[in-house]
Amino acid sequence: MKCVARQLASSVVCGLLFWAGGVAAQGPVCSEADAEALQWLARTVKSRSEVAYQGVVTLQRGDDMQVVQVARSLADGYSSEHLTRLTGQGAQVVRPHHPLNCTHPGEQLLTLGDRVEAGDCGLARYYRFEVGPGERIAGRQSVKLEIQPRDMYRYGFLLELDQDTALMLRASTLGRGGKILERFQFADLSYDEPLEPRSGMDTVHPAAHPHPDDPTAGARLSVPWIVSWLPNGFTATDAADPEGPRRTYTDGLAVFSVFLEQLPRELRPGEGLARLGSSLSYTRGMHLADQPVLVTVIGEVPVNTARMVADSIRVAR
Template sequence: MPVLPNIGAVRGAFFAITLLLSAAASADTCPEVDREALEWLDRMSRSVHEVSYHGVVTYQRGDMDMQVMQVSHSVTGDTSSERLTQLTGQGAQIVRPEHPLDCVHPGHKLLRLSNQIDGGYCGVAAQYRFQVTDGERVAGRKAVRVLISPRDMYRYGYAMDLDRKTGLLLKTTTLGRGNRVLEQFQFAEISYNKRVPEGVDINVVHEAEHPAPGAVQQPARLPQGWRLGWLPQGFVATASEPANAGRKTFTDGLAVFSVFVEVLDREIRPGEGLVREGSTTSYSRGLSLTGSPLLITVVGEVPVNTARMVADSVRWVR
């Protein structure tokens, strides 16, 4: 990562903390299911919203420069507030004020399945294998480690260290093929209280978008509806976007990616472009559908081949 990272890297860390923090459950009939792992991950998905905590985290993508950030999460009544501040680089800050505790987004609904463990539904256990091991001490806290490995080639694996007392995620590592570390964040220090740390000098403040679950957003509109002819098993849309929305987002509960479709005013040379930073892939492809020149872009935490197959599957709705 360059010394002055783009704000997308900061947003990625923010949502890694707020979205990628829980896992599913399954029935005894699901293959190779570690029920203890599922119970720990269910606890983790709740603690990240219900516990007040403040700390400093380090965030690194591959061999790029490490970033240091201050994270604050405060629970008051039936709402929570979050703040993520860069302590290095451009000094950007992302805030999300007054988030309702009972607001459960689609990604979390995929994962909060503790009441369905014995109901015959495998959840993300159909896409991932889980295992519990002893974790290392993180930020002075004893931890339990949950290992998450994909059952197919279309997603990444994870190693997550959870606080044994609170269930809060203290460290997460995203793993590619051959267990290669793609990115990692972890708390360097953490405290559990409602006292908000003193502010630091910042240059840019962004307020995180918070659409209500199921609400239709207002991205660019296309003259015609489109769909994906292929999705990796387990991925679902995160919102009820209209068919002609210029952007649609999908999640399997752990990984998230977005597809952008842009109609061009002239033909472009067929080809593809690729940028990878840690676990984030940005894949673009120019193509023509029924005479319409398009630019398709897939951005998210998925392998390159997954992004390529998703982009190639874009079809007009007839």
């Protein structure tokens, strides 16, 4: 029996594959869809349940560079993954015994390649895809997949996949003018049996895998609320608690969350913004049913998208 669960947005290896609902596209857009590109996306998803590996990746965000050891093993219908940061304070994220038949909603979208001709274009309605030959990365020949947004509400991507296994070897998030905002890539890769998690780490984080219909953790608000505007193609990833503090949305490649916190008093007018690579945190104060609240949008979208999402928060009717 398949289960449907949230993606781990913070995972370096898995972080670019998220959910968006398949929406019937208009003919002209659907006719532009690159079936070969969508098939490569589908192969990338499939590699998650078929490919065991170990390696070292670099994650570049502006002037910040992190080096991470990553590994995935497969056994008895489960996968186990661990990520160990090799720079700065030692820390490790471990996700053991993840069922291989657990289907994430994002994976359902990224296997749409076979249905493009039927008009179900999925991501191709919101992005343009182009596939071509890539470079050698970590000693492996790659296939290059260029992904350009069709509007101003999302970023572009440049993915380079292993020609043999479709494992993602390099992924770049692109801003306006093709500027690289964030990039991760394998510096070393082996398909042998993965290493065991390192011992002696300062911090070890077990990665939780909650069911999407579980109640949202955190303090409940006094009134139900909704996000009344989303860019086309962005969809809720789970069943949100109407009075819970969080909503999460994705279009299949980008993801962002909206948090609301009730305040004891009103904030001064203004907004706050922090960026790290392709991720931002946008905050501002507002009123919800005469109650002062702090709204925070965190995710991989341009600041104008975050601002418009924050402006659209309303009391649920």
